[in-house]
Amino acid sequence: MRPTPAEIVEGLQYNLRADLIPELESPWAKRIAGNMLWALEHLKQRLEEEHALAVEENGDLRGVLAAATAARGEGGTLAHALASIDLMPGEAREWPSADDLTAENARLRTIVDAIVEAFPAERDGAAEALWREILGYIARQTERDGALIEINPG
């Protein structure tokens, strides 16, 4: 439907900037108005990008779990440390809704978080490679969140 939600948010941003903020005198009110501008820009970014980023994030997590399954199969200290963790990622829906993606993300992140918590301090061979895989995921996840949060509301 037009206007899109993002276009409506832009309208709200305009009114805040052009009509409301210039009329404000209290420093506290100005600060809150600035917070509202940030929240609107964040909302706009999420409307436009969150779905695609969530698909990417969940694919990334599935990659970590596949690597963990392979590394555990090689035995050793890592296999022992991860023995009690269910590494099965579960089914992914072909056309997931936002709620599906959120639920899937919570499930996958919970498993990866359990792997990080159980990870042995001494890392060699397969464990070292898996740890680098996990750190790569953490770096990409930080970037993805940053795209929605590190914004300039103007």
Next chain:
Amino acid sequence: MEPETIERLPEILRSYLSEHLPDARNVSIHNVSRSPGGNSRSMWFFDADWEGEAPIAKQLMFRANESTCFRDEEASLEKEYRVFRALQDTPVPVPTNYWYERDPAWAGEDFVIRERVEGDTNFRDLPPASQQAILDHFVEILAAQHNLDWEAMGLSFLGAPQDGPECARMVVERWERATKRELLEPQPVMTATMAWLKRNLPTEVDRIVLGQGQVGPGQVLFRDDRVVASLDWESAFIGDPMSDLAYLDFMVRPLVGDEVVEGLIARYGELSGIPIRRDNMRFYTVFQSYWAVSACLAAVNRFATGEMRKTQTLVLGMAAPRSFLRRMERIVREDAA
């Protein structure tokens, strides 16, 4: 605070002062305004006037218990009040805290009435000579603070470590518990950072001191290139002095540069008599990033669960911890390299 309470605040303050100042008559309240500074608790500035005698300042502030990011388990208003009271008449300049009120009949929640000290907080825009003068004075205060006899001051209630190794272990365990309590979705970067912290716990501590937690510019008021009040004590702790020094380092190094910071650290060592332990400082730099994100998680939790659905809570919870998250991500990655 509820909007109706905010609307009634001048009358609440007038009644409160009238009741607590028996020799003051016709108390009146003026210029009530919300403080735009500070991220954790809601504060209002106000002026009071009266006829007769009263042993308090007329420029005051009202600090409400309502917090965007702290829980009482880690940083209560009462704890902060007790630390402020203990610091009165020490070399650490603090505003006088007059009352800590628990009775919800007044404003629906606990609050503190405190002296309002005049001064500036905008350190970033000062000329370099003024920045240097303020930091020099601040380091004198920090060294004196770290030499206070916190047991004699009655501050053991903050939780006193038995020995050096317990200093870091106590704060790490406290904030790991807080993080697990507040998290609404798993954050592998937090878990990886906690693993780093547990692997790198400092064991050598030369003196167990009263620490402030959040230190330096932003937490002090200054006037004429001198610190006139140290404001933020809600994160006070008993532990390793290198924690405060690490916080000061990472807050001011980007503003004043390496040479100034190294001079400050050396001066702190001379004034305090406490050896500088760089490994401990590195540990606390990482810990403080974890701590900052953990505190912000409480804000996200409060917003998402409806406990405090206000944009200031949202922005603090989501935007404020980004630089700390990036720092933690970088450190765990460098550690693996």
